[in-house]
Amino acid sequence: MSQTPNDPAGTTHQFQNFANQAQTQKSGPNVALIAGVAAAVVIVAVIVIALMMM
Incomplete structure (x- = not known):
């Protein structure tokens, strides 16, 4: 089973x-x-002004 390496520097750079x-x-x-x-x-x-003038 191969695991993806967790690269905190890459994650920080992306953020x-x-x-x-x-x-x-x-x-x-x-x-x-x-x-x-x-x-x-x-x-x-x-x-409103038009209705008041009627």
């Missing part, structure tokens, strides 16, 4: 690569999400 990729992908808040929420708020406000 460090993963952690570095996760840090570079973080770019702050999602601008598209914020713009979408703002647009939805504006649309709801326009509808």
Whole structure:
């Protein structure tokens, strides 16, 4: 029966690569999400104002 060697240095290196990729992908808040929420708020406000003027 052959066993796969457990290489802690390789595992640590792979984890460090993963952690570095996760840090570079973080770019702050999602601008598209914020713009979408703002647009939805504006649309709801326009509808409410239009209904109040009737």
